[in-house]
Amino acid sequence: MxxxxxxxxxxxxxxxxxxxxxxxxxxxxxxxxxxxxxxxxxxxxxxxxxxxxxxxxxxxxxxxxxxxxxxxxxxxxxxxxxxxxxVSDEAGLAARRMRQVLDREHDRAAVLASFVSDLSDEDERTLRALLGRQAPGAPEG
CATH class of the missing domain: 1.10.10.10 (Winged helix-like DNA-binding domain superfamily/Winged helix DNA-binding domain)
Incomplete structure (x- = not known):
């Protein structure tokens, strides 16, 4: 034994x-x-x-x-x-997770502002370029 x-x-x-x-x-x-x-x-x-x-x-x-x-x-x-x-690719899954975190917060604007302020210069340029694209049917601003 x-x-x-x-x-x-x-x-x-x-x-x-x-x-x-x-x-x-x-x-x-x-x-x-x-x-x-x-x-x-x-x-x-x-x-x-x-x-x-x-x-x-x-x-x-x-x-x-x-x-x-x-x-x-x-x-x-x-x-x-x-x-x-x-249901989606890797990028879609990451975006979904980000939305889920955002949905749990009370002050969405503060969370988004904090997120954007921590972006690298390159990521900020990418985000600005994406936001600059007008989606079909979106109101002009």
Missing amino acids: TDPRQPRPPGTRADRVRAARRGPGELEAEVLNLLWSQREARTATWAQQQLGDDLAYSTVVTIMSRLYEKGLLTRIRQGRSYAYRP
């Missing part, structure tokens, strides 16, 4: 499982990156095969279901399961 207080030799299953653990949100990010690289909707089975790492199918299904519930993926029935597709 082995002494439970003794460290296990490297390369045991427990060591591999600990090494394979991801930080919070890492697996969601990996799944999104995989789906962004595809033109077609993809299933959890496909994602599991791409991710490897001995991930359980149920883990991948859970991650994709959570991304769907968060509104980051759409899904269509494909046989007995679903195929998933991202």
Whole structure:
């Protein structure tokens, strides 16, 4: 019988499982990156095969279901399961997160003013150029 207080030799299953653990949100990010690289909707089975790492199918299904519930993926029935597709690209996701933060604040103008004042010169020029473009149907000002 082995002494439970003794460290296990490297390369045991427990060591591999600990090494394979991801930080919070890492697996969601990996799944999104995989789906962004595809033109077609993809299933959890496909994602599991791409991710490897001995991930359980149920883990991948859970991650994709959570991304769907968060509104980051759409899904269509494909046989007995679903195929998933991202709602937007990476830039769209970042913009969505920024809007969500802004929506939680009471003084939107103060938040926007603070955000703009912290922009680099290049980002400020980019923002000014984007704001200078008149959207169709927007009031002239």
